[in-house]
Structure formats: C-alpha cells, structure tokens
Amino acid sequence: MSEEILVNVTPPETRVALIENGVVQEIVIERTACRGLVGNIYRGRVSRVLPGIQAAFIDIGLDRAAFLHVNEIAPSDAEGRQLSIDELVREGDRVAVQVVKDPLGSKGARLTTNLSIPSRYLVFMPGVETIGVSQKIEDDRERQRLRQVLSDLSRQIGGGGFIARTAAEGASAEALEADLKFLSRLWSSIQERLDAASEVALVHEDLPLALRALRDLAGPEVERIRFDSSSNYERARTFATQLMPEILPRLERYRGERPLFDLYGVEDEIQKALERKVQLKSGGHLVIDQTEAMTTIDVNTGAFVGHRNLEETIFKTNLEAAQAICRQLRLRNLGGIIIVDFIDMAEEEHKRQVLRALNKCLARDHAKTHVSEVSSLGLVQMTRKRTRESLEHVLCEPCPCCGGRGSLKTAETTCYEIFREIMREARQFDVETLLVLASSEVVDLLLDEESTHLAELEDFIGHPIRLQAEALYTQEQYDVVLI
Numbered sequence: 001m002s003e004e005i006l007v008n009v010t011p012p013e014t015r016v017a018l019i020e021n022g023v024v025q026e027i028v029i030e031r032t033a034c035r036g037l038v039g040n041i042y043r044g045r046v047s048r049v050l051p052g053i054q055a056a057f058i059d060i061g062l063d064r065a066a067f068l069h070v071n072e073i074a075p076s077d078a079e080g081r082q083l084s085i086d087e088l089v090r091e092g093d094r095v096a097v098q099v100v101k102d103p104l105g106s107k108g109a110r111l112t113t114n115l116s117i118p119s120r121y122l123v124f125m126p127g128v129e130t131i132g133v134s135q136k137i138e139d140d141r142e143r144q145r146l147r148q149v150l151s152d153l154s155r156q157i158g159g160g161g162f163i164a165r166t167a168a169e170g171a172s173a174e175a176l177e178a179d180l181k182f183l184s185r186l187w188s189s190i191q192e193r194l195d196a197a198s199e200v201a202l203v204h205e206d207l208p209l210a211l212r213a214l215r216d217l218a219g220p221e222v223e224r225i226r227f228d229s230s231s232n233y234e235r236a237r238t239f240a241t242q243l244m245p246e247i248l249p250r251l252e253r254y255r256g257e258r259p260l261f262d263l264y265g266v267e268d269e270i271q272k273a274l275e276r277k278v279q280l281k282s283g284g285h286l287v288i289d290q291t292e293a294m295t296t297i298d299v300n301t302g303a304f305v306g307h308r309n310l311e312e313t314i315f316k317t318n319l320e321a322a323q324a325i326c327r328q329l330r331l332r333n334l335g336g337i338i339i340v341d342f343i344d345m346a347e348e349e350h351k352r353q354v355l356r357a358l359n360k361c362l363a364r365d366h367a368k369t370h371v372s373e374v375s376s377l378g379l380v381q382m383t384r385k386r387t388r389e390s391l392e393h394v395l396c397e398p399c400p401c402c403g404g405r406g407s408l409k410t411a412e413t414t415c416y417e418i419f420r421e422i423m424r425e426a427r428q429f430d431v432e433t434l435l436v437l438a439s440s441e442v443v444d445l446l447l448d449e450e451s452t453h454l455a456e457l458e459d460f461i462g463h464p465i466r467l468q469a470e471a472l473y474t475q476e477q478y479d480v481v482l483i
Contacts, residue, residue: 003222007210007236008261009229014209017266018217024269026217026330026366029394030209037062037099037109038387039118039206041190043197044111046093054085057108058097061200064108068097072112096194096203102388105292117183117190117204120215120244121168121176122150124183125161129154132163136363142169149173150180157184167219182243211239216366218247226252228260273331273391280324284317288328290392294337297325301343314343315350322354326361335367335386344378355380401474409476411441415450418442419457421480426461431482433464438478440469 004019011032018026030036042060049056057065070085089095101110117124131150133143146164153176154160168176193203207215210232218225225247227233233253240248254260261267272278278286280302287298299321301313325340340358345351351374358380362369368385375381398404409417418436425434436446446454446467458465470477 003219004264005213005217005222005225006260006264006266007213007225007227007229007232008259008266009210009227009232014232015261015266016209016213016217017261017264019264020364022264023327024264024266024331025327025364026333027266027270027273027391028209028213028333029391031394035208036102036206036388038102039099040202041096041098041115041194041204043194043199043201043203044095044097045200046089046091046095049086049089049091051084051086056085056089058095058111059200060097060099060109060111061202062103062109064103066097066099066109066111067107068095068111068113072100072110072114100387104386104389105393117186118165118215119179119183121165121171121179122183123163123165124180124187125163126187128161129159130161130163132161134164134166134168136166137164137169139169146176149176153177153180157181160184160187179243210236214240214244214247218244218250222247222250224250224252226254226260228254269331270391270395273328274396278324278328280317280320282317282320284321286321286324286328288332288334290334290390294339295334297328297338297340299340299342311346311350314345315347315354318342318345318350318354319357322357323361326358326365329362329369329384330365330367332391333386333388334390335384338382338384340380340382342374342378342380401476408474411439411445411475412450414438414442414476414478415445415453418446418478418480419453421478422457422461422465425480425482426463429482431463433466433483434461435466435468435481435483436478437468437470437473437481439473439475440471441475442478443467443469 002021006017006019008015008017013029013031015030016028017024044058044060044066047057047059047065054070056068058068060066070083070088073085073088095113096115097111097113098115099109100112103109114125114127117126131147131154133146137143137146146168150162150164154162157180162180164176190204197203206212210227214225214236225236227236230253233251236251237248240251256263259267276287276289278288280286284302285300287300289296299318301317321342328334329338342354345354355371355374359371362371365384367387369382371380371382399406402408418438422434422436425431436443438446454465
C-alpha cells in the first residue's frame with residue numbers, strides 16, 4: 001500500500017492529510033491560536049482534591065483546571081494496596097504532569113504523572129523500568145531482538161522504561177542507541193526546568209504538527225511527504241537530518257500553482273466529512289451522529305437492491321459499510337464509545353465476516369481501538385482512543401438557531417406560543433395595544449393561515465394586536481411588547 005503525507009501550512013493553521021492509494025484517510029488540523037496540548041509537560045499545582053471520585057483538579061495555567069485521576073498518579077504501594085487520592089496529593093502541592101487528552105467540549109484536559117517522551121523509534125518513560133514493544137510488531141524474533149537491545153541500552157544510561165514504536169521494526173542497534181541518547185538528554189533538560197519552576201509553568205512543549213507528522217506518520221509505506229511552505233520544508237529537512245535521515249529523500253517541496261489540497265481532492269473530502277450522511281458506492285449509505293456520550297452509525301441499504309436475494313444484499317451492504325466506517329472514524333477523528341447499527345443479518349457466518357472485515361480495516365488505524373461482538377440487539381459496540389477534538393468540533397460550532405439540536409420549531413408552533421404569551425400578558429397587565437415582533441415566516445403565517453385565530457384572540461382580550469417582522473429573528477424567536 002502506497003502512502004503520501006501532505007502538509008499545508010498558512011500563518012493561522014497547519015493541516016496534514018494522509019493519503020493511502022490515492023484516497024484521503026486522515027486529516028489533522030492545528031490552529032496557531034489554539035495548538036493541541038497532548039504531550040506537553042507542566043509544573044502544575046493541585047487546586048482541589050475530590051476523594052468521592054478519586055481525582056484531583058490541577059491548575060496548569062489554562063482557562064479550565066485539568067483533571068487527574070488516581071489511576072494516572074502512581075502504582076500500588078509495596079504491599080500491593082492502591083493508595084487513595086488524598087494519600088497521594090494535597091491541595092497546594094506542586095506536581096509534574098503531562099497532558100494525555102486535549103480539553104474536549106466542556107471538559108478540561110486529562111493529565112497523568114506517568115511522564116513519557118516519544119521520538120522516532122522509542123517512547124521513554126522515566127518513572128518506570130519496563131521494556132515494551134509495540135503490538136503492531138508481530139514477528140516474535142524481532143520483538144525479542146528489540147527487547148534485548150533496549151535492555152542493554154537502558155542499563156548503559158542508568159535505567160528508565162522504553163517502548164519500541166512500530167517504526168522501530170528492523171531499525172539497527174546504532175539507530176536505537178542514537179534515539180535513546182537523544183531522549184536521555186531531552187529528559188535531563190526537562191528535569192532541570194521542572195526543578196527551576198517555582199510556579200505553574202509549561203516546561204516542555206511537543207513538536208508542532210508539521211514535525212509531529214514526520215515523527216508519527218512517516219512509516220516505511222510513505223513514498224513522499226509534500227510541503228507547500230518553503231520555511232516548513234526547510235525546518236522538516238533540518239529535523240529529519242538530525243533524527244530521521246532515512247526519510248530525507250522522500251521530502252518534497254510542492255511548487256505547483258494549484259493548491260496542494262485541491263490537487264488531491266482533500267478540500268472536497270473535508271466538506272464531505274462534515275456531512276451527516278455518507279454515500280456508499282453500492283447505493284447504500286451511512287448516517288453518522290455525534291453526541292456528548294457516544295457516536296452512532298446507522299447502516300442503510302438505500303437505493304441498493306442487489307441481484308440475488310435479501311440476505312446477500314444485506315451482507316454485501318454491511319461489508320462495504322465496514323470499510324467505509326473505518327475510513328470515516330479516521331477521517332473525522334471520532335473517538336470514545338461508538339455504536340454501529342449494521343443491517344440485521346440472519347446468518348452467523350455473515351456476522352463473523354463483517355466483524356473480521358471491520359477489524360482488518362481498523363488494523364491500519366493509528367488510534368487504539370477495541371471491537372466487541374454483535375450484541376443481542378444486533379449492534380456492534382466499539383471504542384476508539386480519543387486524544388483530540390473531532391474534525392467537526394475543530395471546524396464547526398453549534399447552530400445559533402437550534403442550539404445544536406439539528407431541528408427548529410415550526411412557524412406554526414411559534415404562532416401558538418405567541419398566542420399563549422399574549423393571553424398571559426393581557427391578563428397580567430392593563431395595556432392598550434400589543435406589538436408582536438417575530439421572523440418574517442411567522443408574521444406571514446399569522447397574516448395568512450392563522451389570521452382567523454388572531455382576530456378571535458383580539459376580540460377575546462379586547463385589545464388590538466400589531467405585527468412587525470424582524471429580519472434578524474430566527475423562526476423560534478419572538479417578543480410581545482406592551483404599548
């Protein structure tokens with residue numbers, strides 16, 4: 001499978017797209033004014049300890065206090081007993097913490113005290129002595145080789161835990177040693193800044209998106225990495241020369257007149273990824289809804305009628321949907337709990353094949369996923385690790401008219417609410433005239449289909465009712481003014 005990475009940089013934002021076999025699979029957007037916080041290390045101060053939920057709120061200098069759960073603080077004590085939160089931290093304590101999840105919606109950032117620093121091949125964990133290997137490296141001999149090399153190198157620098165990343169597969173001992181020494185020097189400088197920080201402060205900031213893309217996405221399948229910015233291309237070359245010399249030949253400076261994202265159709269894919277409905281090639285479609293608690297995905301046959309029988313039509317639609325769902329999860333960066341409502345299948349073998357197809361496609365996802373069996377209700381429940389906002393949350397905001405509900409009250413409903421409000425006002429106050437301010441759609445309805453009811457209401461309250469259309473009012477907004 002051939003891959004390409006596109007890096008589009010403008011002063012206000014950086015955008016990275018991962019292309020697999022000519023198809024956009026992932027899009028990451030980082031705004032200059034609100035860069036992601038994942039990976040940043042802070043000297044924080046404990047502002048509140050909440051034994052009831054075994055957590056603490058930490059002030060790290062953001063608008064909202066960050067959240068630190070007891071499981072992210074320390075392992076059990078020497079006797080194997082899990083310590084409670086109030087035994088571990090107290091209000092006013094200074095703690096070194098790292099962001100593991102960006103602030104999402106109304107929730108603050110999620111923290112851990114188990115610090116880790118990634119590089120090209122390794123992740124360094126200064127607080128432990130564990131040696132691990134990425135689960136995506138499946139060859140047993142290679143796993144054993146990496147463990148042995150890392151164990152030997154760890155003893156040379158005086159300890160610390162390391163995890164070999166997927167990119168470490170096949171890497172020489174010399175390359176791993178260079179990576180390890182770089183991480184050791186970086187950790188020493190971070191320690192010095194932590195010791196020197198007397199107040200709440202940022203002591204280590206992760207790389208900007210353009211360089212993170214090189215570190216995290218530039219695997220052996222990536223054939224080229226294209227930049228449309230000269231300055232960022234030069235920065236990438238400098239970064240690669242120091243840490244990733246093997247990818248230097250794959251870095252390219254794009255100089256075409258047509259915008260880079262337009263050339264690959266990325267802009268169109270971004271627009272499609274913000275829509276609720278996803279069309280399948282067969283004629284079926286997906287309906288994707290994001291809520292606060294979870295994301296739901298409904299699979300429908302739509303215009304696909306098949307050629308043989310109903311069960312075969314459903315099976316083929318579900319197989320195609322499984323591949324499309326995996327792509328949409330990556331493209332939209334959907335995380336947390338995800339419920340997939342496949343079309344009900346009668347045959348157990350069909351269910352197993354659809355699940356296998358789903359898991360096979362998810363194997364290429366950089367985020368950690370877990371898929372359960374088909375439930376008694378015919379639903380597939382899964383989770384996908386969420387560390388940053390979804391594409392929709394980055395690019396969109398709730399509709400000011402409906403408040404994010406996705407629907408508006410009809411003009412008729414608003415008319416009847418106005419009638420009830422007029423009745424309340426007429427009973428409470430002694431007025432001569434009532435003025436109704438509403439949208440043009442509501443006023444037109446009051447003057448047309450509801451004119452009889454409006455006239456009856458005027459006779460009932462004994463006061464004239466005037467209407468005035470307001471161009472800036474939504475269909476749900478209105479005011480009844482006493483004159």
